[in-house]
Amino acid sequence: MTGNIEVQVLLELITKSATEALDEYGKYGDSVPSVYETNTHPLDEHKMSLRLKKAIRNLEGACDQLCATLAPPLHTIVNRAQDYYWSCLRVAAQNKIADLLDHTTGGMNLESLAHESGIEPSKLRILMRTLAARHCFQEVSHDVYANTRLSLVLHSQSSHTSYIDLLTKEGQESAGNFQKYLSDNEYSQCNDSTHTVFTHAVKDTGFHGTVYDWMKVNGDRRAVMSSSMPSMNSVMGTLSIIEGYPWEKISTVCDVGCGNGSFVWSLLQNFPQIHVTLFDLHETLEAAKQAAGCLSQELQSQIHFQPGDFFKDSLPKAVDIYYLRNIIHNWPDNDVLTILVSIKNVMGPQSRILIHDYTMHSFQNQSPHHSLDQAPWPMLPDFGNGSMRLHYQDLTMLFMYNSKERTLEEVKNLSQNAGLKLEQIRDLGETTVLEFGPA
Ligand SMILES: C[S@@+](CC[C@H](N)C(=O)[O-])C[C@H]1O[C@@H](n2cnc3c(N)ncnc32)[C@H](O)[C@@H]1O
Structure with missing residues (x-):
């Protein structure tokens, strides 16, 4: 023992x-x-x-x-x-409890908070004491509640509410359907992106297609997903790559599947010599154009918006860096191969691909030369609960897209099949950036 x-x-x-x-x-x-x-x-x-x-x-x-x-x-x-915490977070965010408490000094009593939020008082009390038990809100005196550092994340001005909304709706609805999905062989034996835990959960509405198809007909949820991306990236700490890569040597970047373009805004503010192509589906790119308004006219003039589908349309040729953040993990292996081959086909000899995602660690100890950090004994080599978000994200990819977060070996194999060679690994503490050149 x-x-x-x-x-x-x-x-x-x-x-x-x-x-x-x-x-x-x-x-x-x-x-x-x-x-x-x-x-x-x-x-x-x-x-x-x-x-x-x-x-x-x-x-x-x-x-x-x-x-x-x-x-x-x-x-x-x-x-x-028995962890119901997520459902309390959802109610608090949707009913803007943090906003209501923000306008008070010394807290707000239960009756007033119930009146303002529209939640029945005795139910609100249970919600608040559950949340306060883990420091999101506090009971400053009997039935009087106030904000804390944690509860302010739920404030509607905090820019994280879309992400909380996405995680506690589509995410948790899928999680609740996981066991039912696995026992439906027609769906669970199929590995394409139309037979996912999420699409199974909504199939009774007559829907058949991928999550992206579902988002097309549910524009409000697509907007939530799109506006979640900056918050998701902030939690993951992906912007560390701005300091962690020699961008000063780079002239051209294509952000493949750029979303609302938030990576590029930070990149250009730090490295104004770079010319950028933003590549995404037409609808998403329209939102990115709007968001680009936060940049100076000079920086905006360095951005080229190229709507397209990376399964059908050509990407720009011979760009220095093709940057793919949170893209590869959305797709099953055969689709990833298609995306990588289409980039390989337009790369010049100096071009590099940066795949910026989570990389799943092994539970087994690796050789000391292994390039990802390992936790010391007696912790699990992958840091156990310290890496739990990677496992939740792994499950999210499975639930939504029939995909996964990949191990280093899995990404290496796919890239080899696409004619690419792994040249460098950057461990950013939570995410990793894998750099590939032509093989
Ligand atoms: C998870 S988001 C990542 C967005 C961004 N890279 C980031 O990290 O914030 C995936 C992006 O891929 C885009 N996408 C999905 N299918 C695509 C396709 N066939 N062609 C181009 N972009 C696509 C989506 O519109 C979305 O913006």
Whole structure:
């Protein structure tokens, strides 16, 4: 029985990671605010520093393993099976509870909050105390509620509400349908993107097609998905690539499947010498054009908008960098191969492809030369709960697209089949950037 030793080592890891995190807060401002405060810290909105990201990954992995070791197994499994927190977050965000509390000093009593939010008081009390139990809102005195740093993320002005909406609607509806889907052989034995957990959940409405087809006829949900992307990228910390790549040597970039173009706005503000082509479906590109209004006229003149379908239409030729962020993970292997081959066909000798996604770690220890970080013993090499978002995203890809987040080996195999060679790996703490050249 090695449990006692594991607990000791986990406690040491927790102390070390928490100390590193505190140190990082100190570097960017005074000190970390209390979880009950509403004042923000520069690190809350600053793209998360790589060191903080790695410290939190250790901390979340070690704390979860510590609790799972010390609590009786039934305790842990029941907690996980009964986790309704997401549904309370959804109600709070949809009913703008954080906005209502924002206008008060010293909190708002239950009756007023019920009146303003339209939620029946006794039900609202249960919702609020559930959320407050994990520091999202607080009960400052009996039946009087106030915001916290966490609850402010749900504020309608925070720009994260679309993402919360997407995760707690399409995401959770799919999760609730997973077991039913798996027992329907007609759907679950099929690996194409029209037979997904999500499309199974909506098939009784007469719909048949991919999630993207469904979004076309549900324009309001497409808008939610589109406006979720900046928030999703902010959580993933993808903008670290702006500092983590030698963009000063680059003249042309094609953002393939650019979404609303948010990556390019940051890129151009830091590297104004770059000329960019934004490539996406017509409807999405229209939204990107609107969003480009945030840039100066000079920078806007460096953007070329090219509507197209990467399964049918040609991409621009011989661009320095073809950047694919959160694209490959949306598609099954055969479709990924089609996308990579069509880029390979237009690449020049100096062109490179950057695939920016999650890379699934192995649960087995890799050789010391393996290029992705590994957690120290006794944690799982992939950091366990510290990497849980990768596993949730992996499931989201399965639910929505019949796809997945891939391991390094899986991406390497696909790229080899497309005539590409992996040249460099950049580990950004949560996401990775894989750089490919022609083989
Ligand atoms: C998950 S989003 C990623 C957006 C962006 N790269 C980002 O990271 O914010 C996937 C994008 O792929 C685009 N897309 C889907 N199918 C496409 C196709 N056949 N051709 C071009 N773009 C497509 C979608 O419109 C969407 O903008």
